[in-house]
Amino acid sequence: MAQAGKGKLNYRCPSCFMRDIDIDMFYDEDKKEYYCIRCCYHGSEEDVLQKNQMARFRYKSMLKRFDFDDDGQKERK
Amino acid sequence: MKDTFILNLVHRPELNPEYAEKTAGGGKGLEDESIDIFKLQQRLAHENGLKTTIQMTYSSLFSQYVVDLAKSDHQKYGDEIGLSLLGLPCRQFNEKYRTKDFCIWMFSLEDRKRIIDDVFGKFFECFGFWPESTGSYYLDAQSIAYIEERYPSVKCAVATCWEEGPKAYHTCNNSWYTLMDGGPWNPWIPSTCNTHVPAKGPEDDSHIVAIPHLSRDLIACFDGNGSNFGTHPQNVLRGMVYEGDQYPYLFNLIDQYRHMGKYNGGYSYNMMFVGPGWLNKKGRWEAPYSLLEKSYSDAMAYYGNLKKEGKLCDMGMSEFASWFRENRLYSSEAFLWKDILYGSEKSHFWYSSPSMRCCLDMNQGGAMIDLRPYESKLVRECGIGTSHVQEVSYPFLIQANYRAGYFTHYAGEGTVKSCTVSYGGVKADMCLCRTKAVLRSEDGQRVLELDPVQFKLGELVADIQSVFYFREGSNEVKTVRKVLRTSIPDAKVCITEYMTACYGTTEYPEPMDGIKLIAGDKTLDYQYKCRTVRAVGCCTAVVPQVECKVSMHASEGDECFVKEGYAFSPMFTLGVVRNAGQGEVFESWLKLEKAN
Ligand SMILES: [Zn+2]
Numbered sequence: 227m228a229q230a231g232k233g234k235l236n237y238r239c240p241s242c243f244m245r246d247i248d249i250d251m252f253y254d255e256d257k258k259e260y261y262c263i264r265c266c267y268h269g270s271e272e273d274v275l276q277k278n279q280m281a282r283f284r285y286k287s288m289l290k291r292f293d294f295d296d297d298g299q300k301e302r303k
Numbered sequence: 304m305k306d307t308f309i310l311n312l313v314h315r316p317e318l319n320p321e322y323a324e325k326t327a328g329g330g331k332g333l334e335d336e337s338i339d340i341f342k343l344q345q346r347l348a349h350e351n352g353l354k355t356t357i358q359m360t361y362s363s364l365f366s367q368y369v370v371d372l373a374k375s376d377h378q379k380y381g382d383e384i385g386l387s388l389l390g391l392p393c394r395q396f397n398e399k400y401r402t403k404d405f406c407i408w409m410f411s412l413e414d415r416k417r418i419i420d421d422v423f424g425k426f427f428e429c430f431g432f433w434p435e436s437t438g439s440y441y442l443d444a445q446s447i448a449y450i451e452e453r454y455p456s457v458k459c460a461v462a463t464c465w466e467e468g469p470k471a472y473h474t475c476n477n478s479w480y481t482l483m484d485g486g487p488w489n490p491w492i493p494s495t496c497n498t499h500v501p502a503k504g505p506e507d508d509s510h511i512v513a514i515p516h517l518s519r520d521l522i523a524c525f526d527g528n529g530s531n532f533g534t535h536p537q538n539v540l541r542g543m544v545y546e547g548d549q550y551p552y553l554f555n556l557i558d559q560y561r562h563m564g565k566y567n568g569g570y571s572y573n574m575m576f577v578g579p580g581w582l583n584k585k586g587r588w589e590a591p592y593s594l595l596e597k598s599y600s601d602a603m604a605y606y607g608n609l610k611k612e613g614k615l616c617d618m619g620m621s622e623f624a625s626w627f628r629e630n631r632l633y634s635s636e637a638f639l640w641k642d643i644l645y646g647s648e649k650s651h652f653w654y655s656s657p658s659m660r661c662c663l664d665m666n667q668g669g670a671m672i673d674l675r676p677y678e679s680k681l682v683r684e685c686g687i688g689t690s691h692v693q694e695v696s697y698p699f700l701i702q703a704n705y706r707a708g709y710f711t712h713y714a715g716e717g718t719v720k721s722c723t724v725s726y727g728g729v730k731a732d733m734c735l736c737r738t739k740a741v742l743r744s745e746d747g748q749r750v751l752e753l754d755p756v757q758f759k760l761g762e763l764v765a766d767i768q769s770v771f772y773f774r775e776g777s778n779e780v781k782t783v784r785k786v787l788r789t790s791i792p793d794a795k796v797c798i799t800e801y802m803t804a805c806y807g808t809t810e811y812p813e814p815m816d817g818i819k820l821i822a823g824d825k826t827l828d829y830q831y832k833c834r835t836v837r838a839v840g841c842c843t844a845v846v847p848q849v850e851c852k853v854s855m856h857a858s859e860g861d862e863c864f865v866k867e868g869y870a871f872s873p874m875f876t877l878g879v880v881r882n883a884g885q886g887e888v889f890e891s892w893l894k895l896e897k898a899n
Pocket residue numbers: 239240241242249262263264265266267
């Protein structure tokens with residue numbers, strides 16, 4: 227194969243992201259997949275997006291809106 | 304002063320944005336695009352009625368177009384024109400200095416001075432006046448002193464990125480050298496000894512007001528990547544803290560910062576500073592340009608609306624410095640930060656004063672999980688030619704994430720200050736008692752009162768409450784453990800207040816030789832021999848590597864001890880001990896002093 231390049235967006239490796247490492251993936255034109263040069267993750271764009279969604283599992287309040295008062299934060303209804 | 308939420312909004316025109324160059328491939332058109340991004344940022348601010356501080360970069364001083372743009376925005380909108388020491392790289396810089404270095408604190412002192420003179424001189428040539436604000440990711444004490452000596456017009460500087468150290472380095476695949484943990488999270492007046500350390504008074508006042516690069520989440524950045532959780536809309540996208548085009552977290556973060564006013568005399572603060580590379584047309588990682596632009600636009604609208612509602616005061620950096628000197632000066636700052644991201648009920652208490660910076664975790668019964676001994680006013684020269692070329696963090700004595708806290712893998716101990724409670728041969732640590740707290744200010748001190756927790760020690764149940772006192776101007780922290788109730792009347796529990804510590808700036812161990820441990824009148828020279836010495840009175844550790852003397856004492860007659868570590872546990876422990884029954888309290892003090 228010829229050398230890999232960047233895909234249409236600079237997708238980061240979802241597996242490395244979950245261990246707090248931002249590392250751009252490269253795109254393998256022959257296999258039509260992104261791959262990480264540090265860990266062993268590789269996958270299609272669809273798989274990357276799905277894994278990115280998974281990476282958000284820890285942000286349980288990500289879409290909540292809070293108000294702050296003396297007793298702490300209260301979720302806005 | 305009452306309920307003043309101040310915003311410093313900073314924009315820098317870069318002709319070779321450091322991020323875009325690599326990710327967008329550099330090349331022709333980048334310069335125009337970069338100026339367009341700066342113009343967009345300025346427009347979004349002005350449309351929302353906000354004024355900015357334009358921090359001119361060295362490269363932008365060679366563009367008459369950008370210089371005219373800055374002059375015109377200054378006239379039209381009252382924007383301050385300052386001078387950044389970021390954004391040095393450009394053809395002119397590279398040809399003159401023959402290096403790719405771009406972080407001011409990493410150059411040799413000689414080069415630092417040369418570059419500062421060059422950049423300030425060029426600024427004067429363009430504008431006919433001297434700037435009143437400057438900055439970098441980090442500005443070391445020697446650079447600040449030089450700037451103050453030569454350009455006394457400078458009143459304010461971006462001087463550090465809060466908790467950007469080993470975590471940011473790790474996130475960037477160990478290639479981004481902003482190793483500068485350990486400073487205050489909100490503006491302060493730096494001491495002449497060390498930028499991280501707030502000045503005590505006029506005698507060590509560096510004559511500038513320092514502001515942090517961004518306002519960051521005081522829980523998320525303590526453990527996670529510091530860059531993802533701050534007042535930087537594109538960093539929030541970088542952290543994937545959004546779904547579709549919604550990122551309420553950004554506004555929760557701003558609002559929690561606003562809430563700090565309640566504990567700091569009505570004053571609260573935000574700093575937003577987005578470099579143009581973060582808004583580049585090719586998108587940034589998985590976020591397309593449209594989302595990058597929308598997030599910036601939404602942030603400006605949010606601040607703009609707060610201003611319209613009379614809840615925000617936008618200031619230039621220099622204007623803010625004058626306000627800060629008049630209203631805050633050398634005051635301490637404190638806050639009980641609540642988790643707004645992970646859905647836990649965790650809260651961290653943060654405290655910053657000229658004597659110390661520390662963090663207490665309510666989820667671990669109020670254990671101290673970070674301690675920086677500002678009292679030792681450590682002088683650390685940095686840059687090429689010193690032993691700290693890149694690394695400018697202020698050392699810790701306790702950092703429960705870098706050097707283990709309560710939990711270790713089967714052997715050894717980690718850094719933390721907590722207490723154990725024992726009865727009838729059963730012992731438990733306060734670190735395993737999850738609780739919450741209330742923070743209040745009274746009689747010149749911050750009082751952090753925790754909800755009582757329960758210990759089950761064999762047949763005995765004991766309810767214990769912890770209260771921590773931080774007195775303004777004091778180099779001590781007072782800890783009170785109250786035995787509220789014991790299930791067996793007349794039972795006495797044994798409370799051991801302890802601090803396990805070491806020193807360092809990273810995750811890796813440092814040599815412990817030279818440390819002296821003193822209990823009462825007995826002294827141990829650290830030799831990794833796992834020894835314990837008990838006495839009555841005060842226990843102390845002298846750590847010459849960070850010029851610090853740290854001690855603990857309780858009341859006269861209380862037992863104390865020092866414990867030496869060993870090679871697999873390169874720590875030391877100080878402790879004071881008391882038996883207490885229902886209705887009794889155990890008061891103890893942690894004290895920091897400079898050791899020469
Ligand atoms: Zn990877």
